[in-house]
Amino acid sequence: MIRLVLAMVWTRRGQSVTLALLALVAVASAVAAPAYLTAIDRAIAAGQIETSTPAERGLVIAGTQDNRVDSGAPDFANIGAALIELPGFDYVYGSSFPTVGLTKDRTYADRMVYRQDLCAHVRIVDGRCLVGEDDVIVGAAAAKRAGVTAGDAVTLTFAQFVDDPHDPYWDPNGIPKRLVIAGVYEVNDPNEPYWGTHGYFTSIPGRGPTQPIFTGPVTFATIDHGMTDLSIDGAARPEALDVDKLEALRSGLLSLTRKATEIGPNLQVDTEIPYLLTRIDSGRAAAHLLVPALAVPLVLLACFSIFLAVSYGTSGRRPELALVALRGSRWWIRWWLAIGENLVAILAGAVAGCLAGQLLVNAVAAARFPGVGVDPGWASLRYAPHAAVAALAAAVLAQRRQLLSPVAALLRRNPVAVNGPRALVTEALVLLLAVICAVQLAVSDGSLTGVGLFAPAFVILALALLAARALLPLVTRYATRALEAGRLGTALAGFQLSRRPGAQRLFALLVATVAVAGYATCAVDAAARGRTVQAGLGVGADRVLEVEPVFRGQLLHAVRSVDPDGRFAMATARLRNSTGLEPLGLAVDSTRLAAVATWPGRGPSADEVARDLRPSSAGPMVIGGQDLTLKATATGVTKGRELRLNVAVSSLTDLGDTVIGLGDLREGEHSYLQRAAVCAQGCRVNGIQLQVNSGVVGVTGDVTIESMSSGTPGDNVVLSDAARWRMVRNGTVSAAPGGLRIQVSAPGGMPDGAWVQPVDTPYPLPIASAGSAPSGYITGLDGKAVPVTTVAELPAVPRVGSHATLLDLDLADRVATDAAPALQPEVWLNDQAPADIAEQLTARGLTVVTDTRASQVHRRLDQEGPALALWFHLTAAVLALLLGAFALVLAAAVDRARRVEDLSALRTQGLGGPVTTRATLWTYPALVGIAAVVGMLTAAGAWAATGWALPLAGLDPVALPLPGWPRVLVLIGVTAAVLVVLAAVALATGRDLRGRIKP
Template identity: 60%
Template sequence: MTGLVLAMVWRRRGQAVTLALLAMLAVASAVAAPAYLIAADRAVAAGQISTAAPGELGLSIAASLNPRAGADPLAPPPLDFTTVAAALVDLPGFDYVYATEYPAVGIEPSLEFASRMVFRQGVCDHLTLRAGRCPAGEGELLLGERTAARLGLRPGDPVTLTGARFNDDAQTPGYVPAAVPQRLTVVGTYTIRDAGEAYWGSHGYFTATPGRGPGEPVFTLMATVAAMDHPGSDVSIDGTAGPAALDVDRLGDLRAGVDRLGDTAAKLGSGVQLSTGLPGLLDRIDAGRAAARQLVPVLAVPLVLLACFSIFLAVGYGAEGRQDELAVVALRGARWWTRWWLATGESLVAVLAGAVAGCLAGQLLVNVVAASRFPGVGVDPGWSSLRYAPLAAVAAVAAAVAAQHRQLLSPVSTLLRRNPARRGRRVLITEAVVVVLAVVAGLQLALSNGSLTGLGLFAPALLILAFALVAARLLVPVLTRGAARALRRGRPGTALAGFQLSRRPGAERLFALLVATVGVAGYAACGVDTAARGRDVEAVLGTGAARVLDIGPVYRQQLLAAVRAVDRNGDFAMAVSRLPSGGPAVPSGLAVDSTRLAAVAAWPDGAPAVRAVAARLRPDAAEPAAFAGTDISVAATTTGLGVGRRLRLSLALSSVDGRGDTEVQLGLLQPGRRVYQQRVRLCQGGCRLNGIGLTAVGTALGITGRVVINELGTVNPVATAVPAERLRDPGGWRMAANGRLAADPDGLRIDLDASGGLSAAAWVQPADTPWPLPVAHAGPLPPGAVLTGLDADPLPAVPVAELPAVPLLGRHGTLVDLEYADRVAVDAAEAQLPQVWLNDRAPADIVDRLSARGLTVTGDHRAGLTALRLAAQGPALALWFHLLAAGLAVLLGAGGLVLAAAVDRGRRVEDLTALRVQGLGRRAAGRATLWTYAVLVFAATVVGLLVALGAWALTGWTLPLAGLTPPDLPLPAWPRPGAMLGACGAVAAVLFLVALATGRDLRNRVEAKTVNGRNG
């Protein structure tokens, strides 16, 4: 009996090979998913490590040492560095750098700042020497080039330095000498190669200091550090993880080692501080792996179901094709096991052979994909990738047996029917169950807020299958009406093709298979394209511009002036500062140089034109009041102050040439007319007036009085800052609180009325900016549209544009003009989180140009690098499996189509040959053969595209395409139409070529048999 089964396999070896290939694809799909997850886990780790920031690849353990602590019997015992270093022994695979530093005074002209005396191992290998040499002996120093130029020092010059400590007295803050002076020698000057290099750790050696420019430590040898007297020092060991520590197979050991290191450091006491970004990197790797484990099964499940369905269809077609053989077996009264084995043996042999081959094919397929997509990572093959292979093989066998149940159980009369009966109640129940499961899975997704767990994980697969089955149910009436219409119109070829499909129940299942094939491929295209567009939004809009540079401490006017000096035409650079946080009700804000907004910033889709928004943010305004020199002079007349009420007069000024901001105290106001003067070195190139401040001295309540500002100008040179007519016009000024302005023939009259006292200054400001300030916003504005200004005071604003998102900030944020916002600020403080945004036309030496203008770059963010990092995260890597699944789905659909055509071929050749002999034209017969399955493919493509979009609409929102914690950005929810049409068109092209090939073969067979019949 087995020999007979094998003979049957050989006799129909074409069908057997096709069925084996389908079974191989089914098992390969089940093997490919876990194998791909193993490869993706490794690729996620490798990708995150390769694109990690330097601070995420190292650690620093630091302590403060006091060599004099032993002199105080009450002081704790000194902490030597041996104790600190012992904490690192348990974490191998790192390259360590030892450093120590302490403050010293003597070369800076003021005690407000101290020099950082630093020893760092191998420092000269990471510096560029501009003059002289590296220190080679005790007492030798290396100065920064700008520091040396500022202080007038050259190699060979002697200096005297004294160890110092910081005096935190609020009245006289600064550094004070606290050690024996030491005479040292400058032997060289340097510039930094890369301040962001991992070697420098997180010590901020090169952070800029207002008024001094970029920070530049004084580097020396350990011998000098040890020999020089100093009150205390900070010691550290910075470790950078090497390849051994970052091996993707040892990340668990790395996390455990970092945890143990943290516990060890904690046991050493608060004097030891551990800082590292490694836990964040490892957490990101874990999150990426978790996202991949959610995304891969989304298409792995429908792929396996599609494979089983294709086997069911293929075996069912084959069983229908040999019903006459099975009828003879049943007619001869064979025992049930003999009948069962003859009915199923041919299919089972092919399915089992394909299942065995699928185990190897799935792993090899993933190996090929991983080798091309994850070069150098490897897939770590193992038996675990085969854990679902037995289940897939059992499912394939079950599908094969289920497809033949009718041939096994039907009586001889039914088996001898030429046209099989329509599908009965049992098939309807099965399809209804699939539809119900799809509805339940969709409801679970909705009720669980998109949790891809339980039945919800199967929702995309069940929905695609349910839509395909329902569409197939609607196929027969449509085909029947179409065929009848074609016959009435005299198109027998088209009518024959339609009737061929409408009269065979297998055509419905084939149509469902093709719809599901296109649906799976289309769903994969939805995920891949939507995710790719989302990564573009995250990389570009989330960064803010093509490149964003973080700047060290700097005044806002310094930032504006430096950027405008570097980019005079506004072609590639824009100054940016953050607005202070105003609480949960006030969205985050950016102050930008809106004259460059259109040239530099990334702009969200669907927003008003960027040039129009920039123009609304910066409408024309009056010229600011400006002082021409350093000797500021204010004439004011004071009257009506009560006894014991005293006021201090101050001015908030900003240098017009970028030197910074300041608040100048002019002294106490005296009764009557007085002139108040002050020299302000910041105003050498001129200063802009931001406000006139009146502050109460003491805590007196009920302050009332009148102050008339008679003149505003400078003494040297003699110049007027504000013309008299502008002073006399109260409309050119504004006062937010504690008083009112009025016209006066002698100048600007300020009537104070502060019943609660003046705990802060009452400010009078020139109305040289729009008021309220124009603001573009994403998301709702706070009540009254009051933002938090640059000086942390309430800032009335008027919305001029609503955006889908603010660059960098996302869907809740605001944009104001930096210069206008700075004019209305009176704090004279540094910019908050200053940045310089650049487009892709910025010169390669932009960092050097900015540094030459006194700015220090402390961070460099590039949209391109962010895109690479996103492409190396779990969601992006997992979606490559979706492409693999789409390819396998196309192969399954093509295989099912080939097998269906092969089974139908014999009977269709007989039918069409008879019609040809009876007079059917060659052209009509050709249409009936060529276009039967081609039309089916075309209809399945259209319906499959709709199925994919429907399944995506219901489930696509649940996929973690942007990771488990998506950013607050308007990420796209739908793919581009072109991407969908292209993907479905490619699938249709493959299936269409298969359909045409089978139709051409059928036509040739019909014509050959017709000729032979006529000749015979």
Template identity: 60%
Template sequence: MIALVLAMVWSRRGQAVTLALLALVSVAAAVAAPAYVQAADRAVAAGQVDTALPRERSLVVSKIEDARNAEGDALSFTNVGPALIAFPGFTNVFAAEYPTLGIEPDTKLRTRFVYRQDVCAHLSMVAGRCLIGEGEVVIGEQTAKRRSLAPGDALELTYAEFSPDPRTPVFEPKGLPKRLTVVGTYRVPDPAEVYWGTHGYFAADPGPRPGEPVFADYASLSTMDHGQTSLSIDSAAQPGALDVDKLAGVQAALDGLKNMIIKIGAPIRTETGIPDLLARIEAGRAAARVIVPVIAVPLVLLSCFVIFLAVGYGTEGRRPELAVVALRGARWWERWWLATGESLLAILLGALLGCLAGQLLVNAIAAVRFPGVGVAPAWSSLQYAPLAALAAVLAALLAQRRQLLSPVSALLRRLPVGGRRPPVLDLTVALLAIITGVQLNLSGDPTGAGLFAPALIVFAFALLAGRALLPVVTRFAVRALRRGRLGVALAGLQLSRRSGARSLFAMLVAAVAVAGYAACAADVGARDRVVEAGLGTGADRVLTVEPGTPQELLTAVRAVDPEGTFAMAVARTPGNGVGEQPGLAVDSTRLATVATWAGGPDAAEVARALRPAAPEPIVIAGQDLTVNATATGLEDSPPLRMTVTVSSVTGLGSATVAFGQLQEGPYTYGQRVPVCRQGCRVDGIQITVIGGTNAVRCRLILTGLGSINPVRPALPVAGLADPARWRMPRFGTLTAVPAGLQVDVDAPGGLPDGAWLQPADTPSPLPVASAGRRTGDSITGLDGQPAPVTRVADLPAVPRLGLRANLSDLEYQDRYATAATTTTLPEVWLSAAAPADTLDRLAAQGLVILGDTRATEVRAQLDHQGPALALWFYVLAGCLATVLGAGALILAAAVDRARRVQDLSALRAQGLSGRTAGQATLWTYPILAVIAVLAGLGIALAGWGLTGWTLPLAGLRPAPLPFPGWPRPLVLAAAGLAMLIVLAGAALLTGRDLRGRVRAAGVNEGEGR
């Protein structure tokens, strides 16, 4: 019996090989999914480590120790060492430092006096040598040039502390000086090297000087008379220390360090970004485990469908053999074996090869896509191979059930076995698709039952398309026959009368739909990452700077980029936390050249709308500020105070100038304001109550405002008296009088927040551009007070903030504020045209750079996260689905070949022309492939629209940005064209083979006659 089955396999070896290959692809797909997840796990960890910040690959354990009041437990390797040694693959560096005076002549500038373990190995000596013993120091190259120091020179350093008195912001000597010898000057080859940790040794220091500590040995540091010393131990991960199989050990070591510090009880601080990195890695791995199965499930179902179809086609072609076996009275197991053995042998052989092929396929992809990461050898990637093989066998048995159970009479007929039956399978798949689709939409997470929703929805639509095909093809063939197009009619009738045509078409549609769904996910994911990196960052490069006043930020950035071509000052408007959307205040004159734009209105048009023409600000020319005012009616009010807020027009800062209690009658109020030595803008004049909450009613006439050194009024009397040049939102009215501006204060309920008189040097209400729903007629300004606004443009999204935010002009926001305040999250946005020394230029203007984010770096990090890496499996799945469709098409054509040769040969004998027969043979399956590609792409889009939104493609924590929800038409068309070329190519090859056989049969028949 076995020999007979083997002989059957050999006689139809082409079909057997094709079926084995289909089984190979089926099992390979099942093996490839878990193998790819394992590879992606390693790639996610490696990619996140490669793109991590230094603080995310290291930890710092630090403590402030006072040498003059030493506590019991000092930070040392003795008590911290055991916990740090537990970190596998980490290196530890001990460091200590404190500030000193003695090099810089300005006591506002200190010098960092630093000991760092093994520092000489990481310095490049420009002159002299590195330090060896106590009393020797090395200084930076630029410091040596600036202070004219050279190897061999002596210097004295003194421990210093910053003055606690805000009136004297200087460093004060707090110890005895120590004489030291300069033995060398250094240059740092790699300031970003992990060895240097997160101490910022070489960041720009205050003033126009680079960060260059003085390095000494620990003996020099400890023997100098000093007070508080910052002690630290830096533990940095070396290559391989954060591989995926070591992450559990790193987490355990972090927990151990935390417990150790709690036990010590000393004021020890731990700073590390490793937990953030571990959380990001785990989130990326979890995302990959969600995304990969979404396409793996329909791919495996498609494989089973293909095997079901292939075996059914093959068994249909062997019906006469099965009828003879049944007619001769073979026992049921012999009949079963003869019917199924041929298919089962091919499937089992393909399944064995598929296990190896799936793993090798993933290894090849990992070698190309994840170079240097590798795939961890593990049997777990084969855990689903037996299930895939069993599913293939069950599909084969299910495909042959009718031939095994049908009587001989039914097998001998050429009509389809079984006749018309209710579409139980179609209805079942449709019902399951509805149930899982509802579950997916309710949960929004493609896990559990929702995991099967994309596959079932695609297959339900494919089965529906297959059921709709035959009536359409039949009507088309009949119409072609009536019109005399015999070749086309024969091609259509061959499909409509073939029992497996509907299943073949449904399979092809499903294959195209699976590949199309994969193309949708890959394209949308790639575009999501572009949006996240570009619009989510806001500009090509974003610098976070130390908080200061808006005018300081604007002045510094405009000094660096006076033409406005590459740099823009940006700050946040705070919002109120009760429904008011956050906002960006930007230097809108640079918006179009710097910011990444989300589309919608043109950026230049929005910038012009945000900054309409407005009166010039009121400027005080010098530092001696005077206000001439005549107050009346003070006897009926509690004591009042006048305060003026000003901001330097050159970025020197802001000041609140308190003139004291208002005096009855005419009075000149004056005070020297150092920040105004180069000119100041008047932000506002405030009248407040000195104690008490009584009603306030008085009159104040401003007769002069300006500077007496130089003598220059800020406004002439006519301008000062013009109420249009001022605004007073509450508690008063403004009137022009010959002497100046009359202010009538009327506050029956008192002045809890003061009465403000502000220059009208901005549009009112302020123009804003907004994304999302409207939030009212005011927003919270930079000073925390409501500012009236008018919406001048609707945006699809605000750069960096996303779908619900507003955009306004930073200078107008600053002018509108009653007093200059510290900016919230100040940033400098740079375009790609920014010069390489832009950071140095900004530092020279007094800005301290705290962070540097590049859109390219964000994109690189996104490309190494789990969602991006998981989508490469979608590319593989699309290729496998196309191969399965082409293989099934070839097998179906091979099974149909003998019958079609007989039919067409008989028609040729009855006078059918060779051209017509050629049309019937050549175009049957290519037309089927074309229709299947068109229908499959439509179903892919429908499935994507229903389920694709649940896939976390944009990253792990994406901002609320306008991510594209649909693939680009050109990308989907290109994917469809590629699938059409493969499927139509396979169909054309089979059609040419069939046409050749028909011709050969006709020639042989003619020779026989």
């Protein structure tokens, strides 16, 4: 019996090979999905490690100890044992304490630092590096500020901070130590992993970049000092972050943290490695949702193709199955002879599919993830038996009618139609499953778990079956009309499609093939465009430099100094969204908005928005020098409720902001004087404040300001025109014969003071908004409510998202009265920025903290789980195309004998050669052409129903209007490519058929 089955296989070896290839693709699809997930897990880890920041590849063990008190100090000597739990790291020991003496200024202290292997990481610009005892080296900026050079002696003393509420300072608190400045240094890269996260080179507003005083271990120990910061910095070597050792790294960190806590309560392990590991886990989780989303449709398509292929093949064997049944063979012999041939082919293809699936993933991984490799093992084969069983079940199900039909039914030349009640029930069941899965996906808010995971597969299959049932009757009608019109070739081709029992299913299979490829195209193209938006609009510009906190005026002046024409640089800062409920706010130098910012594609242009954000207004009121004199007359001064007079000013250059305190107002006419160093080169007046002690209520007062000047030619403070000033709350302003009259009335008190501000900006401030517009007010740069009016609506504000506001930084700064550093100051750059822009900004007092480039973000997004997972979608599209092609070949091979017989008979009766050619060549190409169009529409429908739930964006995306649909031309192009391949296969089968017809 086995020999007979093998003989049957050999006789119909073409059909057997095609069926084996279909089984191969089916099992390969089932094997490829888990194998790809295993490979992608490694690739995601490798990609995230490659694009991680130094802080995400290192750790800091930090503690404090008082050298003057032995008890309670952490024992750093015992840390070494704990570090054994975390091999593969390079460790650097460091310690520091505050010191004074380098300059006379006690407002700030310098840091005396010892750091292991220091001289290899600094560049000496004057003198030498550390050699002997009592040597120190100082930074170039600090040396210039202190007026010292290499070879000078300096006396330094340990310092302690005195938190005086009016004038905080650092007080010497130790035995002074005379030291020698051996050299002056500069640091090429303050962000080098060697420096850790200690902020050695941060910038202080109004003072500039800080630079530690470095010394050797002996000198550090001999200086009398108290509370000392101790640290051990670890930087991971490549072997510590090997993708196969991440779990060991995770457990090692937990063990290290636990042991550090046991050693001493003052010890703390600070690291961002867990964030890196979490990002890797999140990427893997997203990939494990995206890969099955198309793996399931692919496996279902494979089973459907096997069902169709076996159904076609068995239909062609009806006479021989009838003969077996007619001879009265026992049922198991009949079944074995019916399914044995297909069983052998499917089992052979399944065995080959196990190897083919793994080899396919190996090839994709080697091409797409070079150097990463795949995880060795047999885990990827765990679904192979399930796929093989599914293929066999599909084969048996396809032959059920021939196995159970009586002899008379098997001998009929035109078998019973397949569109009976059972077929309708089956299709109705598939449609019901599609609806249930899509509804589950919707109600679960896009959760690709449970039945929601099967939504794309069943939606595609249901739409394909519905399309086949709806369109093939139209083909019958068209063929009838062609016959009536005398177009015999077209009519014969149409009737072959419409009357062949398996043609409807073949059409549904081809539609599903194109739909799977189209769905993959939708996912890949939408995700690629989304990553472009995230890397462009999400970053805000081609390059964004975050700088240390500086005053807003300093930021504007520095950026405008390096780019006076506004061609490549723009200053930005964030608004203080204290409530957390209102939209995020971004303040930009709108004069450069169009030149620098990456702008959303829809909505008004950047030029239009920039003009609306900065309409013409009166110029600022300015004092030209640092000696401010204000002449005022006060009446009704009440003892215990005296009003204090302050003036908020901003330097016109890069000296910063301040609030000048002029003291308490006195009854009668008086002059109030104060020197403000920030105004040495001129200042803009932001406002006049009248203030009382906190808790005082029932505040009243009457002040007339007669003059405000610095005695320099640059003064232009206008007090005679009350229209040039505004007082929003706690009183009123009006014109007086002697100047500007301010009447204060605050029955409930005024904890923030009463502010009188120049009218030198539009008020309310114009803003552009994305999402719901603010209702009249937003939180300004100083944290206070500012009235605004929306002048433009945007789909998104660059960098901050689709629920945000945008306004002009200069105008918002004029309205602010806090004299505080900018919140998250940044410098945005376009692709025309010079290569040394960071150095130019540093020379103007800005300290660059991070340098984010859109290209780097795009590269990082390309290495995240969603982007890497979509390469399986491309693989699935290719496998689906192979399934469709093999099914088409098998269908043509089964039909060939009967069609050769029919068309040869027609040729004998006088059917012309051209008509025969059209009848043979047009049949399957026409079917493929219709299926390609319908398949593209099916892909679009399935994408509309389920594509929104796919996690295509990055792992921590800004809320941006990401594209939800692919480009139409891309979808059409992929459909055309699939059509060309399938049409070529169909044409080849038609040519083979034409060659077999007897003339």
